[in-house]
Amino acid sequence: MLGTGWGAARVCRDLRVGGGGFGLDVVSPRNHMVFTPLLPQSVTGTLDPHAVTVPIREVQPRLRDPSNHYYTASALEVRPEERRVLCQGTAEGVGWSSTSCRGGNKFWLEYDRLVIATGAAGATFGVPGVENHAHFLRDMRDGQAIRRRLLQNIEASTLPTLTQEERRRLLSVVIVGGGPTGVELAGELVDFAVQDVKRLCLEASSLFSVTLVEAQQLVGGFDESLRRYVERSLMQSHVGVLKGVVKEVRENCVLLTDGSEVPYGTLVWSTGVGPTPFISGLPCEKHRGRLAVDGHLNVRGSPSKGKDGLEVPGEVYNDVFAIGDCAVDPNCAQGPLPPLAQVAEQQGAYVAARLNASSGSHYNAKGREFVYKHLGSMASMGSVGSVASLGGLKASESHWNLRGLTAWFMWRSAYVTRLGAWRNRLSAALNWCTASLFGRNLSRW
Numbered sequence: 001m002l003g004t005g006w007g008a009a010r011v012c013r014d015l016r017v018g019g020g021g022f023g024l025d026v027v028s029p030r031n032h033m034v035f036t037p038l039l040p041q042s043v044t045g046t047l048d049p050h051a052v053t054v055p056i057r058e059v060q061p062r063l064r065d066p067s068n069h070y071y072t073a074s075a076l077e078v079r080p081e082e083r084r085v086l087c088q089g090t091a092e093g094v095g096w097s098s099t100s101c102r103g104g105n106k107f108w109l110e111y112d113r114l115v116i117a118t119g120a121a122g123a124t125f126g127v128p129g130v131e132n133h134a135h136f137l138r139d140m141r142d143g144q145a146i147r148r149r150l151l152q153n154i155e156a157s158t159l160p161t162l163t164q165e166e167r168r169r170l171l172s173v174v175i176v177g178g179g180p181t182g183v184e185l186a187g188e189l190v191d192f193a194v195q196d197v198k199r200l201c202l203e204a205s206s207l208f209s210v211t212l213v214e215a216q217q218l219v220g221g222f223d224e225s226l227r228r229y230v231e232r233s234l235m236q237s238h239v240g241v242l243k244g245v246v247k248e249v250r251e252n253c254v255l256l257t258d259g260s261e262v263p264y265g266t267l268v269w270s271t272g273v274g275p276t277p278f279i280s281g282l283p284c285e286k287h288r289g290r291l292a293v294d295g296h297l298n299v300r301g302s303p304s305k306g307k308d309g310l311e312v313p314g315e316v317y318n319d320v321f322a323i324g325d326c327a328v329d330p331n332c333a334q335g336p337l338p339p340l341a342q343v344a345e346q347q348g349a350y351v352a353a354r355l356n357a358s359s360g361s362h363y364n365a366k367g368r369e370f371v372y373k374h375l376g377s378m379a380s381m382g383s384v385g386s387v388a389s390l391g392g393l394k395a396s397e398s399h400w401n402l403r404g405l406t407a408w409f410m411w412r413s414a415y416v417t418r419l420g421a422w423r424n425r426l427s428a429a430l431n432w433c434t435a436s437l438f439g440r441n442l443s444r445w
């Protein structure tokens, strides 16, 4: 199993491990699954990081057995013909060197079945400076890095040496990308500013600002009425909404194509996802950078040139699956599925069920194809407003649109009931209570 995200965690949970079932090796640089929809709330400290992460060994307790393993490592290379994966240990600061480790810290793992669920990376669209200056929001480390930056800037803004303009810059948060994640983070930050910064530091709160930069529409996937509602709610809460395209990111400001400069103290880049170098390097067929899978979520070798110069499709690897953000079925009857937790999780359940059903002579029995069931889309901007759209995936299918308090309530209950473990559900519920009773904690370390 490569990865410990949404897709991988579901496979690990559902797979029959040990006791005559499978032996399981999990490879991922992080030893936990992150409940991504709640990540924006961990940035402001509404939720504790522990409420939003689940150790993979708790997801699959059999990983404690000596015959199964979780390895803190990244997969570097897959050789489907030889059924093995090259991995590299990823622990930091432990004083490893190429001489102290056998094989320079790299090792091969052999497999009978392989599931690739290594997710995607934040897309930069080649805009210079993004990698160096912007924060992505993909996992808990990112969330905590943004939080540290935010709190540091709030404290630094009160130093007597600063000009008013410099204070204003430090306290301005710019979010590039107006998808659900961007607007949710903007809403969270408004709540954070109004409810907590104001309570604890009037000086900083009067200069604090949040700006969203989006080239097209905010929350493009939602119906027109909900999009307008989101835009209106954000503007009423004094979130700056800038229509523009970013040309370059500098250390202290963002440059737009129309020539304007937007200064920032904290910059979050949230403009969708692209392929990771690991996926790009795999010897498999791709579709727009993602692994092209068939209806059974199996990958295929790279196409080759036949004798007549025509392209010959690669062989289907029935023992290699790819799920979640790193994969896409270009011929899916429902259209190429979007990079969503729901998709990854349902694909994980499908793959686990297929693996559990396959044994001995049924090794390659394929059974039914994967069918995705869209449960709806939601975005919560805290007290700024919430939207939910229940129903089909396509705009043409019928929807049940909700907004405001009902959508907010739905959002919270949906996510708290979906949180994997009881510990997480209780922690999240408790965090929400303490945050609303006593406010968020602004301690910085």
Ligand code: FAD
Binding pocket: 002, 003, 004, 005, 006, 007, 008, 027, 028, 029, 030, 032, 036, 037, 038, 039, 040, 073, 074, 075, 076, 117, 118, 119, 120, 137, 138, 139, 180, 181, 276, 278, 323, 324, 325, 326, 339, 340, 341, 342, 343, 344, 378
């Ligand atoms: P991920 O969950 O990203 O997991 C990838 C895993 O692979 C990670 O454990 C990573 O460490 C590991 N990995 C990476 N490279 C390697 C390697 N080379 N070798 C081994 N392991 C590797 N979706 C929704 O449906 N609803 C939402 O509300 C929603 N909100 C979101 C909010 C945020 C802030 C973000 C970032 C995403 C959100 N998403 C949401 C999208 C959702 O999180 C993704 O679609 C989902 O995580 C995809 O699951 P995955 O298993 O493919 O990859």
Ligand code: MG
Binding pocket: 003, 004, 005, 006, 007, 008, 009, 117, 118, 119, 324, 344
């Ligand atoms: Mg995963």
